[in-house]
Every structure is written in structure tokens, then in C-alpha cells.
Amino acid sequence: MSAYDDLIAFDRETQALAQVMGRLGWDQETVMPRGAADQRSDEMAAMEAVLHARRTDPRVGEWLAKAEAADDVERATLRLIERVYRRTTKVPEKLASQIARVTSRAQGIWAEARAAESVSDFLPTLAEVLRLKREEAAAIAEGGDAYDALLQDYEPGITGAEIAALFGRMRPRLVDLRARIMESGVTPAPLQGRFDDKAQMALAHDLAMRFGYDFRHGRIDKAVHPFSSGSGRDVRITTRVVETDPFNCLYSTIHEVGHACYELGIDPAYHLSALGQGVSMGVHESQSRSYENQMGRSRAFTGWLYGAMTDQFGDLGLDGPEAFHATVNRVQSGYIRTEADEVHYNLHVLLRFDLERALISGDLAVADLEAAWNDRFKADFGVAVDKPSNGMLQDVHWSVGLFGYFPTYTLGNAYAGCLFQTLRGDVPELDVALAMGDPSPATSWMAANLQTHGGLYEPRDVVERAARMKVSEGPLLDYLDAKFGAIYGV
Structure with a gap:
């Protein structure tokens, strides 16, 4: 197999695992028992650790360096995989897992605070989420604008x-x-x-x-x-x-x-x-x-x-x-x-x-x-x-x-x-x-x-x-x- 084929086979498994994590998120917002929230946060953190490890696997960088694209579809595929690889390698795995764990737990805390009409019940958790996201943004931005760095996850190419x-x-x-x-x-x-x-x-x-x-x-x-x-x-x-x-x-x-x-x-x-x-x-x-x-x-x-x-x-x-x-x-x-x-x-x-x-x-x-x-x-x-x-x-x-x-x-x-x-x-x-x-x-x-x-x-x-x-x-x-x-x- 060529470097391109090896990369695509590896990425396909990563994409499939990301869909599994997405299904955990869907379940959490629809039918998950409320008492499962703490366990789910650990599950989400574990899945994020697996995904982070795959997205930062040194072989991905090696395959990207060697892969040759035959057409526009392959060129676009390499461009997007490289974008994720460059972004993810800037964020420590421990930080990525912590964000997944805290935001999973925070979702339930937000829902309860919203139902109770109590901002004070949510503020400590929001402060923790914000601290982690600012740390992530600083790592990605590498001295650039932190908010611009976060925007790239949702609208690449804009400031x-x-x-x-x-x-x-x-x-x-x-x-x-x-x-x-x-x-x-x-x-x-x-x-x-x-x-x-x-x-x-x-x-x-x-x-x-x-x-x-x-x-x-x-x-x-x-x-x-x-x-x-x-x-x-x-x-x-x-x-x-x-x-x-x-x-x-x-x-x-x-x-x-x-x-x-x-x-x-x-x-x-x-x-x-x-x-x-x-x-x-x-x-x-x-x-x-x-x-x-x-x-x-x-x-x-x-x-x-x-x-x-x-x-x-x-x-x-x-x-x-x-x-x-x-x-x-x-x-x-x-x-x-x-x-x-x-x-x-x-x-x-x-x-x-x-x-x-x-x-x-x-x-x-x-x-x-x-x-x-x-x-x-x-x-x-x-x-x-x-x-x-x-x-x-x-x-x-x-x-x-x-x-x-x-x-x-x-x-x-x-x-x-x-x-x-x-x-x-x-x-x-x-x-x-x-x-x-x-x-x-x-x-x-x-x-x-x-x-x-x-x-x-x-x-x-x-x-x-x-x-x-x-x-x-x-x-x-x-x-x-x-x-x-x-x-x-x-």
C-alpha cells in the first residue's frame, strides 16, 4: 500500500471512532439516565484520549509527508487531515481529555441550573470550562489571537x-x-x-x-x-x-x-x-x-x-x-x-x-x-x-x-x-x-x-x-x- 492508502485506512478508523463518540453525546442529551452523568464524563474523556492519540500519531505526520495526491479529491482529503493533525498536535492529550470530561459534566450542571433559575449554580463550572478553553486556544494560537484559533474549529479560514x-x-x-x-x-x-x-x-x-x-x-x-x-x-x-x-x-x-x-x-x-x-x-x-x-x-x-x-x-x-x-x-x-x-x-x-x-x-x-x-x-x-x-x-x-x-x-x-x-x-x-x-x-x-x-x-x-x-x-x-x-x- 502507498503512504496515501495507509493514511486513509488509518483515518477511516479514526472517523468511525469519532462517530461512536458522537453517539455517546446524542445519548447523553436524549435518553441517558441522569444518574449516569459522572460515568459518562469518564467515558467521554476516555474516548477523547483514544481519538487524540490517533490524531497525533507520529505515523500520520510521516504518511502526510510521503503521500501523493492523484486528483482534487485526494488533495482536499490530505489538506483536511493535515489541518486536524497540526491542530491536535498542539494540544496536550491530558488537556484534551480534561476538556471532554469537564464539558460532559458541565452539560448536566447547566441543565439543572437552568431549571432552577440559578446562575450561581453554574458559574464555577463555566469558569472551569473557560479556563480550559483559553488554555487550549493559547496552545493552538501559538502567540496569535486566541479567539481566532477557536473559530477555526467551526469556520476555517475566517477571523x-x-x-x-x-x-x-x-x-x-x-x-x-x-x-x-x-x-x-x-x-x-x-x-x-x-x-x-x-x-x-x-x-x-x-x-x-x-x-x-x-x-x-x-x-x-x-x-x-x-x-x-x-x-x-x-x-x-x-x-x-x-x-x-x-x-x-x-x-x-x-x-x-x-x-x-x-x-x-x-x-x-x-x-x-x-x-x-x-x-x-x-x-x-x-x-x-x-x-x-x-x-x-x-x-x-x-x-x-x-x-x-x-x-x-x-x-x-x-x-x-x-x-x-x-x-x-x-x-x-x-x-x-x-x-x-x-x-x-x-x-x-x-x-x-x-x-x-x-x-x-x-x-x-x-x-x-x-x-x-x-x-x-x-x-x-x-x-x-x-x-x-x-x-x-x-x-x-x-x-x-x-x-x-x-x-x-x-x-x-x-x-x-x-x-x-x-x-x-x-x-x-x-x-x-x-x-x-x-x-x-x-x-x-x-x-x-x-x-x-x-x-x-x-x-x-x-x-x-x-x-x-x-x-x-x-x-x-x-x-x-x-x-x-x-x-x-x-
Whole structure:
């Protein structure tokens, strides 16, 4: 066998073990007994030690030095394996295992603190997670910017300064649109009543299939914080049910289906290889956000969904499909990012980006985080945070060490704006299909133009190839102005 063949065979086993560790994480968030948390943290640490040892195995460096690529696929494969190897060899195995152990335990502590509305119960654990992640970032950065080093795990090739510049260009138009909406005097009616748990899940399953989720290779479960897990031929999603808010369940499901369909849509030839996962979290979010918003919240699709929900739940108390469309897209200063309308959503992300960047740099202490969050939220949203679960305890990300993840949500929105502008031109009959509850013309376009490539291209490259334009915030902001301008008459 050649050095390339030896490397690929070794990496395939590493990829398979990483999937096993991912399955442990899925189990922990869905069906694991609460009393198993301490043991699970040891299991996760042990798996991380095994993976770290494989990813830093000296033979990987030797194979990389000798391997010769025959084509673009092999060149991309070597590039991604080398990226992981260079990053992982900078982090001591003891530190990697400790991070895995602490973040596994921290997840349960966060969930209990959130349920108890007690920030103080979580702060010592968050401080420990932050200390470890700053140590990891310093090792990776080797004197460079620590936050930039962490970003590379989620959006390779971008810097915090680039993100800050993008967000700075977006903020004025978002704030202006929000102000015009709030001053419009238009107030779509909220959905009221109680909606049966089982009926919500039944409709969620139907929506998942309509958006292309393959239940032969996946399943839907419930979790505190919805997520998608896995790649290849085992890609699972979760959702959550609130009996007074069925949109929470339905749109969380569509969102996670977008993530899952990206993984399931990757060329099968790349399974259990470096190319066999989504290339970045920003590109991942471009799929989940376009599924949820440009498709799922469109006037055409909500017209169909109005009928489906009426069939499932009876009279919704709204004056027809147009009123329902406005209700689905109702703009309000809510507390929860995952439930936020499209106008406010990016303001939620900008808040988290600024705070976590300050945490990593040391400009913000963990003890001051709640006050900083609450002050920024009041300034951006015009309302005071009423309880921790609606404030800094609402997201799972920091408890599991995902510093650098949050900005990819808004990057994904910007990518989605570019992609969907081109998709609209390529699929002129899309609204006709959406009005019949059939998003397949759009999801098929995404699969063929973006999803199939997996990690073959760098994040910005794969978006620009599919969208046939340079990435910018313009298409997203134009889409938001047009959509909400029509609903609110602004």
C-alpha cells in the first residue's frame, strides 16, 4: 500500500471512532439516565484520549509527508487531515481529555441550573470550562489571537475581525428594519391555545419527510436544546415540544432537518473520510436556516402549513392563510434565540459573539457575565431579562465549550441569503411547489449544488460556487427588507 492508502485506512478508523463518540453525546442529551452523568464524563474523556492519540500519531505526520495526491479529491482529503493533525498536535492529550470530561459534566450542571433559575449554580463550572478553553486556544494560537484559533474549529479560514466587520455592516440595517416594524402599528395576532404533544410530533415527522429527511438513516427525539448529530448513514435530530407554542417544535424540526439533510446529502464516496462531514458550521447553518426560513416561513409554504395545522389541531383562531403567514413571521422582542424571528435573530447572535470574544480575551470576567448579558439585551431589545433561563442560561453552547460557534449562525444566514437568491432564479416554479407542501425543488437544488461536496471545498468557496456570487450580507438584508416590509407595510 502507498503512504496515501495507509493514511486513509488509518483515518477511516479514526472517523468511525469519532462517530461512536458522537453517539455517546446524542445519548447523553436524549435518553441517558441522569444518574449516569459522572460515568459518562469518564467515558467521554476516555474516548477523547483514544481519538487524540490517533490524531497525533507520529505515523500520520510521516504518511502526510510521503503521500501523493492523484486528483482534487485526494488533495482536499490530505489538506483536511493535515489541518486536524497540526491542530491536535498542539494540544496536550491530558488537556484534551480534561476538556471532554469537564464539558460532559458541565452539560448536566447547566441543565439543572437552568431549571432552577440559578446562575450561581453554574458559574464555577463555566469558569472551569473557560479556563480550559483559553488554555487550549493559547496552545493552538501559538502567540496569535486566541479567539481566532477557536473559530477555526467551526469556520476555517475566517477571523474574529472579519466577523466583526460583517456584523458591523449588518447591524445598522437590522436595527433600522426593527425600528420601522415596531413603529408600524401592525401587530399580527399570536397563536393561542394548547396543542397536543403527540399531535405536534406527528406533524413534525410529516414535515421532516417533506423536507427530505430519510428515516431509514435517522430518527427524531426530544431534547432540552434541539440539535442534529452524526454523519454518513446515521444522522439523528431532536426537537422540543411546548404545548402553547407548536411553532417551537415544528420550526426546530425543520431547522434540524436542514442540518441532517446536509450530512445525508454528502457524496457516499466520502463517508467515514475527512470529506464526509459538512465543511463548516456556517455552511451548515446556511442549510438549516434556509430550510427553516426562506422555505418554511415563506408565504407559499405557510399557506400549505395553515391547512395542515388546521387539519391537525382544528380552528387556529386566525383569519386565514395571510393572517397565519404574518403570525408565523411575527416580530417581537423575545428572549430566546432559537424562537426569535428573522429580524431579531441576528441581534441575538451579535450579543453572544461580543460577549464570548470578551470572555476569551479576558476583558470580561465570568462573574460579570450575567450583568453584561442583561445590560446588552436591554439595550438591543428594549426589554429587561426576567429570569436566567431567558438570559445567559438559555443556550447549551458555553457549557460544552463551544466558544467560537455562535457567530456561525449569522454567517449561515448571510450564506443562505446568497444561496437562496440564486436558487430563486434557477427554480422559478418554487412557490407553486411550496404551496403544495413540497419543498423538494429547493432541497434538491441545495443537495446538488452544495451538500454533495461535503468537505471538498473550503467554506466560502463551496457557497460561492453554488451561489455564483461573492459572499456578502446584501442578499440577506434585501430579503429581510422585502419580506417584512410586505408584512408590516414598511
